[in-house]
Amino acid sequence: MEYRKLKDQDQDESSASEDLESLRGKPIPAISPVELSKWKLKSAVTIALTVLTSSQAILIVWSKRAGKYEYSVTTANFSVEALKCAISLAALARIWRNEGVTEDNRLSAKLDEVIVYPIPAFLYLVKNLLQYYIFAYVDAPGYQILKNFNIISTGILYRIILKRKLSEIQWAAFIILCAGCTTAQLNPKSDSVLQTPFQGWVMAIVMALLSGFAGVYTEAIMKKRPARNINVQNFWLYVFGMAFNAVAIVVQDFDAVMNKGFFHGYSFITVLMIFNHALSGIAVSMVMKYADNIVKVYSTSVAMLLTAVVSVFLFGFHLSLAFFLGSTVVSVAVYLHSIGKVR
Template identity: 75%
Template sequence: MGKDVENVEDQEPLVHSVANSARSSGVSEWKRKSVVTLALMLLTSSQGILIAWSKRAGTYDYSITTANFLVELLKCIISLVFLLQSWRREGVTEDNKLTTTLDEVKLYPIPAALYLIKNLLQYYIILYIDAPSYQILKNLNIISTGLLYRLFLQRRLNQIQWAAFILLALGCTTAQLNSSSDRVMQTPVEGWLMAIVMALLSGFAGVYTEVIMKKRLSRNVNVQNFWLYIFGIIFSIIAIVIQDFDVVMNRGFFHGYSMVTVCMIVNHALSGIAVSMVMKFADNIVKVYSTSVAMLLTAFLSMFLFGFQLTLPFFLGTMVVSVAVYLHSQGKGGK
């Protein structure tokens, strides 16, 4: 009996140690999610604002292909910096070394090409619509992503997710209703068409990238990002040659750049890194809160920066889209 008491007493420090370790792990996890949520929210909400702010007289003074090239280059550099930190902490291992096989590398050109087209398309969309509308319409990629999961990965969509898709479409439409003009919709047809194409590209690229990321979960995310961004750089150079070669040769690579353009490039690079982290470690709540708050924050900031008028249809549409995003997240969690 005495020995049993002694054993229990001996085990108590171990139990307390495990409990404290679990509590500490939970707190650090909560802090990590909070930081990622806040960062993603700020980066997402400022993305459309910075693109709109970089316009001059309804157009861009700089070459959007060179800006996209710098975004991909910066993302690649950031990934390498994080990778160097991993090497210092863990040493070079099988999961964090840059050298890889052809079978792994050949997966990256497809999403890199899709992201290039999608990223260039967003500049053209903002020529037709304002930043808050852009932030709302970006959520159409939730529908395209869900449908692509259903078509290519055979994932069944439950009733909650289908209801979320319908609400999302209604919310996006409601937010664009124009009660103060002869036009029913604020967004021109060109803006809607480009938004739908961008949603399809974003959905397909996102699904494909997520499959790559999770195909080997132990693989260091910075290595995966590095190869994705390397192909992004290659395709961006091709885009510069095809679209802006003469302009760049005559006026210079950095023609038309301003401090806003530089901030926009940094924002896009950091957003890409943050999204890839969320994809790798998949936290739906992070994406839900970031997306919902970003829509309202974009509208609020646009009121002061661009004189945006916050109408009742836009506010109601934003609320409906936020509910739809939440329902979609709950539907995914319930599978």
Template identity: 30%
Template structure:
């Protein structure tokens, strides 16, 4: 009974985290506020700091709140194993790129279109799993991937509702947003499978691995922030434009990987597909009724239903879900 409660609790938290992150990130990037808008590169850095801090607390809890045990684990698993730690530099750099791309995507796409298109990470993860891990996909998995591609193609079908000069601007913004999502899907698939391979080859705690990822992510994030927004940071600080919504985005992004880890531990792929589908539906409804930045069309709904069907079908034979332990 307790495990059933944990299963549905973890799924409920996943639906909440996924939906609220997309909507608050979109809202934060389109909100008209006084003063400068917050720097996406800065938000990525702060989220990494939060992830590291949270994972350190979880390791501390795992070892009965012993400072000596925590210090010993961190020294043995990180400081004394530099080669093992360096292996995490590749997925960490890719995750950092991916996190920055998601801000670009949600600055140019409505939440509903982003949510549906981002499910292409199932396709990229599956293909990298086959090529890197030698995993074999069943008939249902291959069929689901074909349905997924068809669904995303329908979602991206050009709308006739916008005319004239506005259409050019909209098309340009949509192209940037879709390109950002597609690159994020590829990076998500590769980094997720690479990270899974590393986890399977070692006996380290997943939280220790996430600390290692976070350390490199923090370094890459700081370099990225100074390279792209260095002048603005020097002029107004890295927390310029931060408000309550910004902090909500950062916290939700930081907790994403921990939520996925809980779902993988307590739930299965069928229920995770249900949670993903529910998140897509909620994002679509809220994007239409609250953010009012999305005009649904019949073609979009056909595409969304195909994507939702694909998420269920992919988990039908119990294959591992995309990006274990890290969002």
């Protein structure tokens, strides 16, 4: 009898909710609490990445205004990787204390798990080396423009390597995202980029492919073991980052570090930038695990626009007409991406 009553109640409730749905004309897709918390996590890491990326650019402007870089960039990069490693280990220590060591959060890993982690760091290293050579063919503002190839390369590699689908509308959105970002960065001298020699175009495309491949590969690594704790994955990622940056210090700045010390020329703002880069790096990892490369591209594009707007207030920058037009196009791209989900 008790059971019967409960059952009836259930039926009543479901028929009531059906009435509600038919009143609204179409059924409401049910969102499970798990999906909702996933969506919240995804949104939180995306917003964190956007804010960190834009504040990163603002710190760079600030540091440039304060004077030339006095520190060696390679030691700063190494410090960023070391800090990310330390943060990951600290987070892990806390988890071990609260939840104990499990299969998913233990630090040790088999060779077949670890062997893929150096690959993104290696790809970024090759890309950064190429960066020195491309300036023989393109000037710095031109390089900023060409860097937008990253958007397209990420989209294509995301499709080919991760085999994830974007809808027609999302592809259209992605193309105008690239055009909009480039438009927003236009300045009266941008047209010089059209005079880039053939070698410059090839290098820009190769660099975009390397960077896109590194991003897509990182996503593949993070998602291959969904249950694996992200801090362990980050630890391995950043350990190899440290190793590659140590090589860069030896190759490029060995004498300076030996003579003037590792932390020579570090100022308050340098330390701030290192912390900011470290946190953005962790945010990127989280976006890779809980969202994807496409979200990352949108996030950094919006961050670029945010940076410009904030710079108006902080540094008295002037926004160009091209910036307004580009921002409009980027905003529409974000909107189209969100309504164009594959059904």
